[in-house]
Amino acid sequence: MDWMAWTTPTAVFFIIIACTLVVFTVLAIKFPEVPRVGILRTETTRGDRLFITLLGSAFINLAWLGVVGANQPYALIVCLIYAAAVFRWA
Incomplete structure (x- = not known):
């Protein structure tokens, strides 16, 4: 990942977005959306x-x-x- 200037706040931001998407996917599977x-x-x-x-x-x-x-x-x-x-x- 040397090609990007990853800083700790940037990495944390993208990790949080990825985790949010995973949580929402699990919620959509477990509790179908209406x-x-x-x-x-x-x-x-x-x-x-x-x-x-x-x-x-x-x-x-x-x-x-x-x-x-x-x-x-x-x-x-x-x-x-x-x-x-x-x-x-x-």
């Missing part, structure tokens, strides 16, 4: 809500980096609140 209609009146499954959460979190982090610059761990708190809202109401 689409539900959320606040936006669109049917979503667990996987859809995960994708929306990951995409939104990327934008939150980019906006945080552009506006605040530093203190990125506080962006994680905002992302966790956003994820809880998406999984609850979307």
Whole structure:
């Protein structure tokens, strides 16, 4: 893996994403998904809500980096609140 500039935070990020995908796959097998209609009146499954959460979190982090610059761990708190809202109401 010398061809990439792997740092510890980057490796941890990708490991967490991979573990999340494995957990969601196991959940989908063990507890079949039933689409539900959320606040936006669109049917979503667990996987859809995960994708929306990951995409939104990327934008939150980019906006945080552009506006605040530093203190990125506080962006994680905002992302966790956003994820809880998406999984609850979307």
